[in-house]
Amino acid sequence: MTAAPRSRRERPAKPALTREGIVAAAVAILRAEGLRKVTMRRLAQELDTGPASLYVYVRNTDELHAAVLDELLGTVGPAPAEGSWRERLERVLTRYTAMLLEHPSLARSALTARPSGPHYLRLIETLLGLLREGGIPRAQAAWGVDLLLQHATATAAEHAGEESPAAWEAVARALREAPAATHPHIAADAGALLSGTPEARLSWAFQTLIAGIERTAVPTEGQEAP
Amino acid sequence: MTAAPRSRRERPAKPALTREGIVAAAVAILRAEGLRKVTMRRLAQELDTGPASLYVYVRNTDELHAAVLDELLGTVGPAPAEGSWRERLERVLTRYTAMLLEHPSLARSALTARPSGPHYLRLIETLLGLLREGGIPRAQAAWGVDLLLQHATATAAEHAGEESPAAWEAVARALREAPAATHPHIAADAGALLSGTPEARLSWAFQTLIAGIERTAVPTEGQEAP
């Protein structure tokens, strides 16, 4: 087999650099090999240039990762139409968490470098709308959105580096073996501390957060006119 | 000035490697220069050996960071004696968060590689005891401890990389400038979304979590015999 020669016009060997092109290439590397490989050098190699060239379009590695996350947020989809506001809220949050769980290390960097792109704004708008639909006062709803998103993001981030579960096993063993003499509550409740599927815990956590948000007023300085 | 010669016996030039010595040196580097400098190579240099030697005592960099965190947890101190269980609970959590806020990047790695040392166990015992004192059922209290610690850790972790606040400013601007036509809730509540001191938000979050934990039963599979 011989490859047909291509005209220079039809397929330039090296497309011009753009921010979108860089982010798209980063997403491709993320999907294929994980965030650890989404480095400036690797990306430059993929785009057939030197790493220095990327700094014209991206401030640094953190900003690159935030742009990648906003891109993936676009795959979460709109709010469900059926069910009570509580059910819909929990479903949106669960879908967001599930997406992040596919790339836990991205969740980890999202905790530090929050995305601020259009997909992230849309998610905040949706969550805020559902809490207001539930009759939750503005100020509580606003702070509540932050709390809900932080829990989802942190839960996904905890799974980063899960390929070496040595740390988690160490905690479990320490809890099971804690002596009742010095740690009576742990000894009595070790089972409960370690129980529950990740799904059950996530669902309980969202219900817990929503119940708390409904009932806890923000301090006066934090309130807005209604 | 001439340095007095030291006897070889009095001050050996190179102390023997031990796990404790390695962790202590790591804590010293953390205090002086931050977690970014707590690397295997830097640590080896400080201990006058090659990086390969450290792998006899520490599995990898993550495990080293977890050991450092448990060490710092020892500086948090015991539960306060005065006040209602709610007040004492909030005070313990605030002190834990304040300690982590001195080393946000350590909080970030704690989210992934949980510590399992004696100081961490003590903290869990304290929190569990306070929730039980408040009459919260065992299973809820156990899952609640996790939720409270996760919030504290994640909140501190968010401040990692704060020296370059570009990302946070970008979110704030995006929220303030969101058009009412497409994002009515954000436009109406931008003030509330961005309001509140970090202290006020942290305190509200703990109260919210506690209120939720009090009222939300865990699913039956997660429950233990009382």
Next chain:
DNA sequence: ACCTGAACACCGTTCAAGT
């Protein structure tokens, strides 16, 4: 103006070879 080669200053981890 835009782009980049080359350099600076580092990383984690492994392993063959030494004592």
Next chain:
DNA sequence: ACCTGAACACCGTTCAAGT
């Protein structure tokens, strides 16, 4: 058994010099 020199395979970021 314990320890380590040297190597392997990478990093982020800057900047002088090119087009």
